[in-house]
Amino acid sequence: xxxxxxxxxxxxxxxxxxxxxxxxxxxxxxxxxxxxxxxxxxxxxxxxxxxxxxxxxxxxxxxxxxxxxxxxxxxxxxxxxxxxxxxxxxxxxxxxxxxxxxxxxxxxxxxxxxxxxxxxxxxxxxxxxxxxxxxxxxxxxxxxxxxxxxxxxxxxxxxxxxxxxxxxxxxxxxxxxxxxxxxxxxxxxxxxxxxxxxxxxxxxxxxxxxxxxxxxxxxxxxxxxxxxxxxxxxxxxxxxxxxxxxxxxxxxxxxxxxxxxxxxxxxxxxxxxxxxxxxxxxxxxxxxxxxxxxxxxxxxxxxxxxxxxxxxxxxxxxxxxxxxxxxxxxxxxxxxxxxxxxxxxxxxxxxxxxxxxxxxxxxxxxxxxxxxxxxxxxxxx
Ligand SMILES: Cc1cc2nc3c(=O)[nH]c(=O)nc-3n(C[C@H](O)[C@H](O)[C@H](O)COP(=O)(O)OP(=O)(O)OC[C@H]3O[C@@H](n4cnc5c(N)ncnc54)[C@H](O)[C@@H]3O)c2cc1C
Numbered sequence: 001x002x003x004x005x006x007x008x009x010x011x012x013x014x015x016x017x018x019x020x021x022x023x024x025x026x027x028x029x030x031x032x033x034x035x036x037x038x039x040x041x042x043x044x045x046x047x048x049x050x051x052x053x054x055x056x057x058x059x060x061x062x063x064x065x066x067x068x069x070x071x072x073x074x075x076x077x078x079x080x081x082x083x084x085x086x087x088x089x090x091x092x093x094x095x096x097x098x099x100x101x102x103x104x105x106x107x108x109x110x111x112x113x114x115x116x117x118x119x120x121x122x123x124x125x126x127x128x129x130x131x132x133x134x135x136x137x138x139x140x141x142x143x144x145x146x147x148x149x150x151x152x153x154x155x156x157x158x159x160x161x162x163x164x165x166x167x168x169x170x171x172x173x174x175x176x177x178x179x180x181x182x183x184x185x186x187x188x189x190x191x192x193x194x195x196x197x198x199x200x201x202x203x204x205x206x207x208x209x210x211x212x213x214x215x216x217x218x219x220x221x222x223x224x225x226x227x228x229x230x231x232x233x234x235x236x237x238x239x240x241x242x243x244x245x246x247x248x249x250x251x252x253x254x255x256x257x258x259x260x261x262x263x264x265x266x267x268x269x270x271x272x273x274x275x276x277x278x279x280x281x282x283x284x285x286x287x288x289x290x291x292x293x294x295x296x297x298x299x300x301x302x303x304x305x306x307x308x309x310x311x312x313x314x315x316x317x318x319x320x321x322x323x324x325x326x327x328x329x330x331x332x333x334x335x336x337x338x339x340x341x342x343x344x345x346x347x348x349x350x351x352x353x354x355x356x357x358x359x360x361x362x363x364x365x366x367x368x369x370x371x372x373x374x375x376x377x378x379x380x381x
Pocket of ligand 1: 122123124125126129130131132133155156157158159203204207209359362363364365366367368369
């Protein structure tokens with residue numbers, strides 16, 4: 001067993017950290033105020049080759065593995081969660097269905113430009129009435145000759161305003177519950193696609209979540225992923241574990257930032273004539289943070305490594321997503337206590353970590369549903 005990162009992985013982590021410090025960090029305040037990410041910054045990220053990190057060289061990607069992708073996500077989230085979330089959307093949820101199930105033409109027309117940053121994509125599952133219960137979805141896709149006609153409303157769609165195409169979940173068989181859901185590739189500039197209101201939210205100010213409407217949107221029938229109706233849920237299952245593991249990496253990035261800044265602050269802040277790090281109550285908070293970060297790192301990179309070996313990760317993906325979500329909430333809470341009043345100052349990063357860490361509660365499935373998945377695996381053992 002070798003738990004060390006390879007020299008190549010360490011070098012990659014260093015280069016992502018330097019990139020984030022140089023190009024993302026100086027713009028955090030601007031992005032938080034504007035509640036958006038400048039296109040120019042997203043394009044600069046494309047120039048680094050990050051969007052194609054996990055995709056095959058055949059399509060212009062870097063051919064990297066899940067461990068490398070986890071490093072990218074962790075380092076970006078250590079700097080700014082909103083940017084990390086949008087990058088993960090572009091690298092994974094927004095493009096993976098094309099990569100796995102798209103036709104050659106779709107890969108050429110959407111995946112290749114997405115890897116270059118010439119086109120952006122996002123995933124549209126959630127509706128105003130709910131995100132967890134897929135079977136209750138109301139958006140429909142009705143076959144009409146060589147086309148499908150899509151009608152419905154999506155909600156909470158990350159980057160909906162700024163992308164070029166969507167992977168849209170819609171019911172082809174409204175009577176079949178979640179088995180009647182299929183996935184479609186829909187371009188944003190088609191007639192009937194309308195970006196609705198921006199959702200004002202506590203979490204990840206700059207990630208940009210929007211309502212999205214589909215009014216009689218006509219798409220060619222070959223934009224149905226999987227080639228036949230009734231396969232949507234099966235296709236989705238293929239990438240859920242990836243989404244869970246990599247969502248956890250975002251939590252690890254925030255946890256690490258909160259911990260590192262807490263250590264620095266505790267060394268400098270003086271109370272009763274000594275730096276507060278000399279007080280055992282503060283030391284214990286830092287020690288508990290460190291324990292959870294070390295545990296989370298092992299769980300996440302073990303799950304990523306298993307994916308790279310082609311081993312099953314149903315349990316590992318769910319356990320690491322569950323663990324880091326709960327751990328990061330405890331870690332940022334302790335960080336705000338160490339910072340005292342400054343933990344709530346909008347001028348400090350800590351309040352942002354406190355808000356952004358809550359994204360993990362919803363991304364890749366709520367904690368309740370993750371526990372259900374772990375329980376289902378236990379029942380099979
Ligand atoms: C910042 C942000 C970005 C997002 N980006 C996207 C995006 O890009 N694309 C997208 O499609 N969605 C996106 N979402 C939506 C996200 O995927 C949903 O929030 C998530 O799926 C949960 O759905 P919901 O919020 O409707 O909660 P609901 O499904 O309404 O659930 C509410 C509560 O009920 C619980 N619950 C539900 N069913 C059960 C059950 N059977 N047993 C016990 N408890 C249950 C849930 O665990 C939860 O606690 C985003 C959300 C946020 C906050």
